[in-house]
Amino acid sequence: MSSDAIRAALVQRLRISSGISDEDVSAILALPISVKQYAAERSVVSDGQRATDCCLIAEGFCVRSKTIADGRRQILSIHIPGEIPDLMSLFLHVMDHDLVTLTPCTLGFISHETLRKLHFRRPNVAEIFWRDTLIDAAMFREWIVNVGQRPAPARLAHVMAELRERLKIIGRAQTNSFEMPLTQEQIGEAIGITAVHANRVIRQLREDGVVDLHRGRVTVLDEAKFQELADFDNRYLHQSPAT
DNA sequence: TCATTAACTGAGG
DNA sequence: CCTCAGTTAATGA
Known part of the structure; x- marks a missing residue:
């Protein structure tokens, strides 16, 4: 490049x-x-x-x-x-x-x-x-609030929601699908759980029809459920300079 | 290597 | 008793 x-x-x-x-x-x-x-x-x-x-x-x-x-x-x-x-x-x-x-x-x-x-x-x-x-x-x-206070499935959903928001800014995310190239080990390291538990959490989110994570790509299965779980408010990203 | 799953365990509510 | 999560181990992709 x-x-x-x-x-x-x-x-x-x-x-x-x-x-x-x-x-x-x-x-x-x-x-x-x-x-x-x-x-x-x-x-x-x-x-x-x-x-x-x-x-x-x-x-x-x-x-x-x-x-x-x-x-x-x-x-x-x-x-x-x-x-x-x-x-x-x-x-x-x-x-x-x-x-x-x-x-x-x-x-x-x-x-x-x-x-x-x-x-x-x-x-x-x-x-x-x-x-x-x-x-x-x-x-x-x-990130501190997320890792310190949310239950593991919400922690993961929140990290996903933030990543989606930031990828959207650079034109690299669709609403229901975007890249998240972390192994389950790395997801564990990000949200403070073991890799085995990361696997359980991912499976649970998939089974509950909220979001799927497969081969480094997130697919949102149900936008409403996803938002509710992630508890994501984009204000902290301060994307508009005027406000 | 990474992902998946089961079985077991303990903490804590 | 139930949920969450760590550990261990076996197995699959």
């Missing part, structure tokens, strides 16, 4: 969620960016590492995660094309978690130096990136 396509993915997302101006778009499109291909399940930046670039996902899915002493891993967030999962590293240089590819990915790296200069030259872009980081924090709050 060309680096133009990578920039386009970012701009498409920022246009919708931040109301970015054409001039700011041009400034972003002119940034030097280094494109790299990653296989699935590869570390992009690790906990404790000093980051010198920010990573823009052009193609594929990534997760952010932390691993505890006994080796168990918590998945903290799922990331899709057009996002910059490690934007915070621009100011927090030493990573406090891992960024890992889930699927084969095309990633674009923009140096901190470049981004810093852009911030001085274009305060509007700095504001947009700040806003993006705050939305990221809002998503973490929602």
